[in-house]
Amino acid sequence: GAVVSQHPSRVICKSGTSVKIECRSLDFQATTMFWYRQFPKQSLMLMATSNEGSKATYEQGVEKDKFLINHASLTLSTLTVTSAHPEDSSFYICSARGSSSLRAVGEQFFGPGTRLTVL
Amino acid sequence: EDQVTQSPEALRLQEGESSSLNCSYTVSGLRGLFWYRQDPGKGPEFLFTLYSAGEEKEKERLKATLTKKESFLHITAPKPEDSATYLCAVQAANVYNFNKFYFGSGTKLNVKP
Numbered sequence: 001g002a003v004v005s006q007h008p009s010r011v012i013c014k015s016g017t018s019v020k021i022e023c024r025s026l027d028f029q030a031t032t033m034f035w036y037r038q039f040p041k042q043s044l045m046l047m048a049t050s051n052e053g054s055k056a057t058y059e060q061g062v063e064k065d066k067f068l069i070n071h072a073s074l075t076l077s078t079l080t081v082t083s084a085h086p087e088d089s090s091f092y093i094c095s096a097r098g099s100s101s102l103r104a105v106g107e108q109f110f111g112p113g114t115r116l117t118v119l
Numbered sequence: 120e121d122q123v124t125q126s127p128e129a130l131r132l133q134e135g136e137s138s139s140l141n142c143s144y145t146v147s148g149l150r151g152l153f154w155y156r157q158d159p160g161k162g163p164e165f166l167f168t169l170y171s172a173g174e175e176k177e178k179e180r181l182k183a184t185l186t187k188k189e190s191f192l193h194i195t196a197p198k199p200e201d202s203a204t205y206l207c208a209v210q211a212a213n214v215y216n217f218n219k220f221y222f223g224s225g226t227k228l229n230v231k232p
Contacts, residue, residue, distance in 0.1 A: 002165070032218050043206065043224045044163070093162045097218070107153055108208075108220060110162035 003027050004096050006111035013084055014119055021079045021114045023094030029074040030096035034108060035067070038091045050077055084118045091115055121146040121211045125223035132197055132230050140192040140205055140226045148212030152190050153220070154183050155206040163206055166192075197230045204228070 003026040013019050032051050036044040050056040050071035058064045068080040081088055095108035122145045132138055151170050155163035167176040169185040176183045182193040192205055204227045208220040
């Protein structure tokens with residue numbers, strides 16, 4: 001159980017275009033989903049937290065107009081990188097936490113990640 | 120400020136040579152401490168959750184322990200397939216974002232046959 005998928009696993013795009021990444025919880029309902037980015041040999045950096053049906057909470061320094069997050073259902077969240085530039089190239093990883101955690105404490109289950117390369 | 124520090128940054132072991140990885144944390148109230156394994160180019164894989172000091176969890180060759188200031192991930196008789204980066208994360212009693220995980224920078228483990 002607790003499987004999270006991401007699509008696509010790898011994307012290459014031209015500078016100035018927009019890219020959408022999907023994150024799905026396959027066997028549980030995720031009230032909260034998280035988006036991270038990871039640079040080579042570095043740890044995960046939280047970009048934003050999204051709760052189903054409400055606006056995402058962005059971390060300091062993350063441009064909300066550039067990284068659009070939608071969490072329209074309990075099993076799907078999307079991250080759209082708008083007007084991508086080479087510096088946006090990174091490994092983007094989503095995670096999800098289930099709705100069964102009554103104490104608001106619980107492990108996050110991660111997707112396999114999406115490698116974005118902007119030319 | 121909530122902070123998580125992992126050591127060592129990298130660890131090379133011979134197959135069968137047991138060792139421990141450290142995760143030290145400073146948080147304003149611990150809700151949970153989590154261990155993950157990450158292979159290159161993949162998302163982190165969940166290993167353990169620890170909630171209170173004195174708690175221990177085991178899975179195959181791995182054992183995680185927790186005190187009020189740190190957690191250890193003990194690896195007994197490791198095999199080459201245990202090679203990966205091990206990440207520690209804490210969830211703090213942060214009233215502004217109680218969902219947030221604070222990640223350490225990881226320990227890259229390399230087990231030689």
